[in-house]
Amino acid sequence: EAGVVQSPRYKIIEKKQPVAFWCNPISGHNTLYWYLQNLGQGPELLIRYENEEAVDDSQLPKDRFSAERLKGVDSTLKIQPAELGDSAVYLCASSPGQGDEQFFGPGTRLTVL
Amino acid sequence: KQEVTQIPAALSVPEGENLVLNCSFTDSAIYNLQWFRQDPGKGLTSLLLIQSSQREQTSGRLNASLDKSSGRSTLYIAASQPGDSATYLCAVFTGGGNKLTFGTGTQLKVEL
Numbered sequence: 001e002a003g004v005v006q007s008p009r010y011k012i013i014e015k016k017q018p019v020a021f022w023c024n025p026i027s028g029h030n031t032l033y034w035y036l037q038n039l040g041q042g043p044e045l046l047i048r049y050e051n052e053e054a055v056d057d058s059q060l061p062k063d064r065f066s067a068e069r070l071k072g073v074d075s076t077l078k079i080q081p082a083e084l085g086d087s088a089v090y091l092c093a094s095s096p097g098q099g100d101e102q103f104f105g106p107g108t109r110l111t112v113l
Numbered sequence: 114k115q116e117v118t119q120i121p122a123a124l125s126v127p128e129g130e131n132l133v134l135n136c137s138f139t140d141s142a143i144y145n146l147q148w149f150r151q152d153p154g155k156g157l158t159s160l161l162l163i164q165s166s167q168r169e170q171t172s173g174r175l176n177a178s179l180d181k182s183s184g185r186s187t188l189y190i191a192a193s194q195p196g197d198s199a200t201y202l203c204a205v206f207t208g209g210g211n212k213l214t215f216g217t218g219t220q221l222k223v224e225l
Contacts, residue, residue, distance in 0.1 A: 004156075033213075042117075042202055042215025043157070056211060091156055099144050099210020104157040 002026070004105035006092050012111045018080035021108045025073070025094030032069055033102065034077050035091040043091055049075065050098065079110075087112045115140045115207050119216035126193055127224055134188040134219045136203035141181045144206035148177050148188050150199040151218070157202065160188070193223045 005024040013019050025032050030051050035043035046065070048056040051072035060067065064083070069075040079086055089107040116139045126132055136146075145164045149157040161170045161177045163186070169178040176189040186203055200218040207214065 006156075040217065042204070042217050044215070045213065048211070093157075099206050101147060101159055101162040102204075102213065103159055104149075106156040109154070 004092055004094055004103055006090075006105035006108055008108055009106060010109050010111075012113065013082055014113050015084055016081040018078065019082050019110060020079075021077045021090050021092075021110075023075045023077070023092030023105060025075070025092070026103055029094035029096055029103075030072070031095045031098050031100070032075050033093040033095075034067060034075070035093065037089045037091055037107070039088075046077070046090075048098075082110075082112045084112050086110060115143075115205060115212075115214045117203060117205055117214050117216040119201075119203060119219050121219060122217070123220040123222075125222045125224060128193060128195060130193050130223075131189070131191050132193055132221075134190070134201050134203075134221070136186040136188070136216055138184045138186075138205045138214075140205075140207060141184050142207065143181060144208070144210040146177075146179055146186050146206065147204045147213070148175075148186075149202045149204065151202060152199050160201075190221075193221075195223050195225055198222050 032049040034046040037043040047060045049069045067077045091107045093102045093104045095102045120135045147162045148160040163170045163179045174191040179186045200220045202218045204213045204215045
């Protein structure tokens with residue numbers, strides 16, 4: 001069974017540029033999460049989807065971040081414009097439902113110059 | 114607000130040693146608890162999930178226990194191997210399973 005797939009694995013951009021990350025969850029998993037992980041820290045939730053509905057986006061900086069999960073499967077997280085402080089690893093995870101075991105993708109390491 | 118603490122932050126042990134990693138949380142009204150390992154530059158790998166009604170879970174050389182009343186969980190690793198070297202993270206589900214709060218991790222190094 002394929003795990004959570006993320007792309008790209010690495011991204012280097014200059015500040016004020018846009019960037020997008022893509023996630024394909026495990027087949028059949030209704031719940032999808034985007035996390036941000038800074039060096040030496042645990043992941044912090046940005047947004048959680050139940051199918052195609054964003055049910056918790058309270059930690060998403062909505063002035064520059066946006067996300068979508070069309071058809072309740074793949075998801076895209078976008079930053080526009082990127083700032084130096086956005087440099088981090090962006091992790092996608094999925095689970096069968098809320099509160100179930102979460103499975104993580106390899107992450108996208110973003111560097112903003 | 115749920116806070117999760119992991120002690121120690123770093124640990125170095127010789128191969129073959131049994132070891133215990135600690136995780137404590139401030140709000141005992143948890144839904145369940147999950148342990149992960151993270152290798153450098155990689156994503157998180159799920160190790161064990163303990164439901165709030167359970168006291169422990171075992172997988173191979175790993176055993177995780179949960180004591181909700183005291184707000185603690187431990188991850189026991191038996192007969193440690195160099196391949197166990199990684200950062201170990203615990204995460205607590207609260208809010209009926211809606212929110213997962215992570216600790217900052219314990220960086221483990223198992224030396225030959």
